[in-house]
Every structure is written in structure tokens, then in C-alpha cells.
Amino acid sequence: MTDQATAAGETPESEPIQDEVAGFLAELEASALALDAALHFDERAAVKPAYDRLMRIAGAYRELPARLRNASAACARPQAAGAVDETAADVDAILAVLGEMSAGVEHYHRLAGALARLQSRLAATLARSAQ
DSSP: OOHHHHHHTOTHHHHHHHHHHHHHHHHHHHHHHHHHHHHHHTTHHHHHHHHHHHHHHHHHTTHHHHHHHHHHHHHHHHHHHHHHHHHHHHHHHHHHHHHHHHTGGHHHHHHHHHHHHHHHHEEEEEEEEOO
8 A cells, every 4th residue: 555545544454355355356257257158068067066156255255345334434535435335335236146146056047147247347346446
């Protein structure tokens, strides 16, 4: 973190939480791509592991929105806090879709478009907050 960012009111903890969100997004994208490929090529042996991985990601990051909200409360600048709140809302929405998907892999097709849109929105939010 730069001295300039610290002077602007950002907390030193904001970078690790952004890194965690980026890691969540990367894992989510990789897992969704693996599941899409398994379903597209009808690789039945690969579907369950890819689906299970997606569900493990949801479980591993279920506390991320709360950590984001805590980071938002620590931000001195309202603009930075707003960006963190937006990120938390995006992560919450993704976790909600993954929660619906947890009812079984057969729900993946119905929700894959929503998941992709939310992933894209989170990626755009992260890009804006990095500027």
C-alpha cells in the first residue's frame, strides 16, 4: 500500500481483502469453466468433481461478505466504503446463486447465466476499485 493511499483514508487491510475477492473470483471462474466443459462434452465422470468444487468454493467464502462489510466500516473515505459495499453486495449475490445451485447439478443450467453475469459484475467492480 502506498503512503498516498494511507493518507487518502484507506486501511492497510483493504488490499488483502481485495486480494481475497480476486482469489474468490478466479476460483469461481475456473470451477465454473470446468463444470461447463464437463457438461458440454458430456464427461459424466468430471461433472460431479467440478460441481463439488464449486460448492466447496461457496462454503469457503461464505464469510467474505461480512469481512467486506467490516472493511467498509473501517474506510475513512465514503467513496472507498461505497466500493467495498458494492463488492460485498456482488459477492452476496453470487453466494445466493451458488446456494440455489446447491440443490443439485441439474440446477446449474438454469442458473449458469445469472452466475456468469454476477461474475462479470464483480470483475468490473474490482477493476473500478483498483483504479
